[in-house]
Amino acid sequence: MFDLVSDVDFMEMMPNTSVLAPKETHSTDCNGLYQDLTSIHALDISTARSNDFYALSSSTASPVSASAGKPKRKRVISSIQRQAANIRERKRMFSLNEAFDRLRRKVPTFAYEKRLSRIETLRLAIIYIAFMTDILENN
DNA sequence: TAGGCCATCTGGTCCT
């Protein structure tokens, strides 16, 4: 497999060619990792809120502010709050991946045998934007 | 089997 980011020569690319028609993405494969978001959204995070507590950390291992030497307030959360935070984080990562999928569809690729990884997508997008900018500036 | 990629969990920090 060639190095997609470093080997792609955009000067050889022309708009409206098949190059600009990226292969269908695999946004739903990934071993079912894009699980049913409806179930995630259906979860009622609000119920996870309760009489939670912050605690002023008093242990010796408590973090210390980088700027000041005073002990920092350490957040102590219940397991229910932790679960709610996990759900929020999953939703956040899901929306991030959706954005990556949208970007993948905008970035021209060769008939690629596999989906671009996130880092490949970003690098290719950078190159593509630079290429298009160059075209605009030279016209 | 090693390395790459990804999802998930987790705790810390920032922001409202």
Next chain:
DNA sequence: AGGACCAGATGGCCTA
């Protein structure tokens, strides 16, 4: 006070 964001750790899956 709590949600958003971030980065590190971990484990699973896939491919060369």
